[in-house]
Amino acid sequence: MSDDVGRLAEEQAKLWSGIAPPNAAAGEFASGLAAVIAGLERVRGDLLFEDEPSSFEAALQETKERTP
Amino acid sequence: MTDVAARAWALTRLTLVEAAEAVRKGEVTCVALTQSALDAFAAGDAAVNASIALDRAEALETAEGLDRLRKAGRLLGPLHGVPLAHKDMYYRAGKPCTCGSKIRRVFRPTYTATAIRRLEEAGSITVGALNMAEFAQNPTGHNAHFGNCRNPWHTDYCPGGSSSGSGAAVAARFVYAALGSDTGGSIRLPAAMCGVTGIKGTQTRVSRYGAMPLSFSADNVGPLARTARDCARVLRIIAGHDTADPTSATEPVPDYEAALDGNLRGLRIGIPTNFFLDGADPEVLAAFEAAIGVLEGRGAATLRIALPHMDATNAYAAIVSRVEAAAIHAQWMRERPQDYSVHLGGRLYAGYAIPAVHYVEALSRRGPILRALAREVFGKVDVLATPTIRREVPTLAATDIDAGAPGAVEAMSAISANTRPINYLGLPSVSVPCGFDSNGLPIGFQIQGRPFAEARILNVAHAYQQDTAWHESAPVLHMKGAALTRP
Numbered sequence: 001m002s003d004d005v006g007r008l009a010e011e012q013a014k015l016w017s018g019i020a021p022p023n024a025a026a027g028e029f030a031s032g033l034a035a036v037i038a039g040l041e042r043v044r045g046d047l048l049f050e051d052e053p054s055s056f057e058a059a060l061q062e063t064k065e066r067t068p
Numbered sequence: 069m070t071d072v073a074a075r076a077w078a079l080t081r082l083t084l085v086e087a088a089e090a091v092r093k094g095e096v097t098c099v100a101l102t103q104s105a106l107d108a109f110a111a112g113d114a115a116v117n118a119s120i121a122l123d124r125a126e127a128l129e130t131a132e133g134l135d136r137l138r139k140a141g142r143l144l145g146p147l148h149g150v151p152l153a154h155k156d157m158y159y160r161a162g163k164p165c166t167c168g169s170k171i172r173r174v175f176r177p178t179y180t181a182t183a184i185r186r187l188e189e190a191g192s193i194t195v196g197a198l199n200m201a202e203f204a205q206n207p208t209g210h211n212a213h214f215g216n217c218r219n220p221w222h223t224d225y226c227p228g229g230s231s232s233g234s235g236a237a238v239a240a241r242f243v244y245a246a247l248g249s250d251t252g253g254s255i256r257l258p259a260a261m262c263g264v265t266g267i268k269g270t271q272t273r274v275s276r277y278g279a280m281p282l283s284f285s286a287d288n289v290g291p292l293a294r295t296a297r298d299c300a301r302v303l304r305i306i307a308g309h310d311t312a313d314p315t316s317a318t319e320p321v322p323d324y325e326a327a328l329d330g331n332l333r334g335l336r337i338g339i340p341t342n343f344f345l346d347g348a349d350p351e352v353l354a355a356f357e358a359a360i361g362v363l364e365g366r367g368a369a370t371l372r373i374a375l376p377h378m379d380a381t382n383a384y385a386a387i388v389s390r391v392e393a394a395a396i397h398a399q400w401m402r403e404r405p406q407d408y409s410v411h412l413g414g415r416l417y418a419g420y421a422i423p424a425v426h427y428v429e430a431l432s433r434r435g436p437i438l439r440a441l442a443r444e445v446f447g448k449v450d451v452l453a454t455p456t457i458r459r460e461v462p463t464l465a466a467t468d469i470d471a472g473a474p475g476a477v478e479a480m481s482a483i484s485a486n487t488r489p490i491n492y493l494g495l496p497s498v499s500v501p502c503g504f505d506s507n508g509l510p511i512g513f514q515i516q517g518r519p520f521a522e523a524r525i526l527n528v529a530h531a532y533q534q535d536t537a538w539h540e541s542a543p544v545l546h547m548k549g550a551a552l553t554r555p
Binding site: 020027036062065068 | 271377381413433435446469517
């Protein structure tokens with residue numbers, strides 16, 4: 001799978017950003033996206049988008065340390 | 069050693085707070101402190117390569133001016149006369165700011181970072197700019213353009229990154245503290261690997277104005293220093309809202325230093341049962357458990373607890389900063405790809421293939437995951453403790469991607485396994501030295517709290533340092549390597 005991921009990543013980077021692999025290591029990093037994809041697959045369905053507007057900054061405030 | 073040299077060496081052994089106090093009392097001049105810092109760089113930096121540029125003449129001139137002020141009975145602030153140096157990504161008007169890169173080798177910003185300005189307004193003297201990972205993007209200390217920074221405890225080993233020079237310069241006793249930046253662990257990793265204390269505040273706690281951007285969602289500005297008290301003093305100065313950075317928090321900044329009472333009675337410490345200890349080296353685990361024992365000895369209670377959504381946290385944390393960095397670097401990646409190191413060019417490249425839909429998904433889940441953590445974990449414990457790094461400090465050779473070291477990519481990404489999720493969650497986190505491995509390299513553990521719980525986690529770190537001496541250990545530098553001293 002990682003070879004396919006590397007090849008597809010190369011196409012994506014070229015097509016969307018006009019960027020070519022800068023060196024041989026780039027292919028290894030791109031192939032490493034297979035692990036990222038697997039991680040996303042594992043958590044599919046765990047969390048849903050919230051209907052109401054929110055933000056991470058609001059969550060920081062909601063969950064912050066309260067001084068007595 | 070002459071009496072003069074011995075006195076200069078003794079000055080470098082002070083903590084930041086002790087140095088500032090000595091100036092305040094008139095026991096030492098700002099010039100003497102600054103000269104001792106410059107002498108320490110001159111004597112030891114050939115071994116460590118912690119600096120990129122030093123401003124000797126300007127630093128001494130500033131010190132002379134501060135001495136005149138003090139003689140006139142005026143102190144600028146709580147860092148009056150204290151020499152510092154910072155990661156070379158903080159803009160200072162008219163000064164070169166390389167960001168550890170070839171691309172910005174001749175970059176001269178026209179304005180000064182808010183954190184630097186606040187430190188200088190508090191009386192600190194900026195003696196120079198410190199080595200760092202190219203554009204703050206590796207956890208090891210490699211730098212293909214300015215030379216690798218080396219661990220002062222053993223120069224074959226990684227100092228940690230990306231704030232490599234900050235960790236090495238503080239550990240080597242060149243300066244009393246240094247700013248680093250932390251997007252996935254870049255303050256805490258060099259703090260742990262070099263045996264010093266380093267804190268990243270809550271996301272948005274410190275202004276990022278004038279700090280080279282890497283990831284707008286995860287970048288943090290913070291100090292590395294010798295003690296939790298030193299970090300508390302620096303953080304109080306740099307924290308707080310800044311109109312130049314509208315994303316900075318308006319939350320009031322407490323007096324972190326005044327809150328350091330070392331009292332842990334009633335404190336509940338959570339130790340994650342999932343993820344953070346997976347595959348940890350036995351020596352790291354032993355040092356971590358011993359550290360927990362010290363905190364229990366001060367009256368803290370511990371609870372082994374599972375953290376929710378760690379798979380999701382890791383999956384999403386791997387995306388956010390990678391995509392944002394790729395976006396920031398897109399133009400240079402098109403026009404000057406040859407000017408990046410092999411490692412960074414490859415690392416950035418992968419970011420262009422991640423679909424935007426997953427980036428948005430990753431950002432949208434931050435709040436819900438943080439709320440779940442607060443509900444399920446911070447309802448039961450006050451802080452979380454984990455090793456900062458699960459493995460022993462690796463060598464520079466074993467993690468040298470540019471040289472094609474086998475397994476280097478995996479070895480490098482494993483370094484930040486315990487720190488990266490904390491950035492995604494936006495929590496404050498402090499790394500504290502807690503021992504040495506069998507290679508003589510430091511081990512650290514990190515303490516996390518709820519958002520804006522910097523005072524609490526600094527007090528836990530301070531309490532630990534009241535009963536241990538790891539933070540007082542300093543390496544003995546030699547020109548061709550480094551010998552060890554242990555407490």
